[in-house]
Amino acid sequence: MPELPEVETVRKGLTKLVVGLKINSVEVLYPKMINLPAPEFENQIAGKDIVQIDRRGKYLLFRLSDDLTLVSHLRMEGKYEVEAEGTPRPKHTNVVFHLNNGCELWYKDTRMFGKMALVKDDEVFALSGLNKIGPEPTESDLKFDYMKEILLKSHRKIKSFLLDQSKIAGLGNIYCDEVLWMSKINPEQATNYLSDAEIKLLRKNIIAEISAAIKGHGTTVHSYSNAFGEAGEFQNKLHAYGMKDEPCSRCGTKMVKIKVAQRGTTYCPKCQAVHGDLSE
DNA sequence: CCGCTTTCCTGGATGC
DNA sequence: TGCATCCAGGAAAGCG
Structure with a gap:
């Protein structure tokens, strides 16, 4: 997709x-x-x-x-x-x-x-x-202060929040799972319980992941191919999306798949443990 | 305003 | 083998 x-x-x-x-x-x-x-x-x-x-x-x-x-x-x-x-x-x-x-x-x-x-x-x-539509997920457009403000104002689960195009533009199901895995944040974590350090890391990973994926011509899951019919090259670098039951490539724990905001969501229960409160 | 649920679609996977 | 059912998901409409 x-x-x-x-x-x-x-x-x-x-x-x-x-x-x-x-x-x-x-x-x-x-x-x-x-x-x-x-x-x-x-x-x-x-x-x-x-x-x-x-x-x-x-x-x-x-x-x-x-x-x-x-x-x-x-x-x-x-x-x-x-x-x-x-x-x-x-x-x-x-x-x-x-x-x-x-x-x-x-x-x-x-x-x-x-x-x-x-x-x-x-x-x-x-x-x-x-x-x-929210800011583009780039160094210049996605400011830390903005992210912090909207995250702390919201009481949603972070996964649902990241999928919301009015908050940050461009993230879909795949990259949401990826950036949360990279940032060691539980997809059901309440956004208003994120620390400054986590927000900083999340922002950095969103920007880095999107930029790397663009350089790699996009990910390929299911049927995607680009305008020249070339398959994307980024698929080899996925760590969370589609990795259900596979060992986490960081700690070896079996990856778990749940539903968050009606979307399939894969994460590592050990690396991405919850802290503070889950949203209700 | 906020956030959750439902709806739109088809094809591939799964179940019996 | 074949038919029915389920599932995938971005965004918008509907709802409380």
């Missing part, structure tokens, strides 16, 4: 493949995923140039000519692929962009969870989700 590093990898790949091209026409094959009636969506995009591709959190922002932005969220299994015009399309192709270089840009999504919204540039950050 794509998280921030995977989305960034897709952004870079697509930038090389489609920026500078014109979209001659669009076919919406699954209208539920777009924010406009299909004919309106298709008409507005036809003839526009792909000027630039930006990213905010897990959202891709296709900057088009005439002050339009196509916002795209891959959710669980969304993928882009560029093929020659006329290439047989796979089963779950949801949107096809016909480009002026003889190629088609496909948006494919087996679980049909992905979303696209076509809006004017100045309306992007009014869209739900983007209107309250």
Whole structure:
């Protein structure tokens, strides 16, 4: 499932493949995923140039000519692929962009969870989700003082908190488990019982992990591959996610899987012991 | 406002 | 073997 590093990898790949091209026409094959009636969506995009591709959190922002932005969220299994015009399309192709270089840009999504919204540039950050998205998990954007303030103000379990895009942008289930393992913090730990040292460590690990994953072209779990079809290289470095019943690579204790905030959550019961209070 | 639960989807895994 | 059921999960809607 794509998280921030995977989305960034897709952004870079697509930038090389489609920026500078014109979209001659669009076919919406699954209208539920777009924010406009299909004919309106298709008409507005036809003839526009792909000027630039930006990213905010897990959202891709296709900057088009005439002050339009196509916002795209891959959710669980969304993928882009560029093929020659006329290439047989796979089963779950949801949107096809016909480009002026003889190629088609496909948006494919087996679980049909992905979303696209076509809006004017100045309306992007009014869209739900983007209107309250938290800082990027980077050294410059994610400040210690901010983290401390929002963590101590909340009474949630840390795992649930980290998944909340309005607090910090970009972390999904995989990286949440990873950064908590790295920081030796129990996923059910109440955020308001974290020490300064733990917050400092957590912040450092979030920034380091995301940055390393971007350098490694994103993680690969299930079906993810990037815009060039390359599998991510980061999968070999996972320590918690998907490691249920495996020995903790730090202390050898058998890793345990529980549910926190409706999400599968794997952690080491020894390294990541609870202290203070659990949230209720 | 806050936080928890449910819903959206399909395919692969599991159960009988 | 084949059919039914469960499970995975990001984000938003619904609810108290």
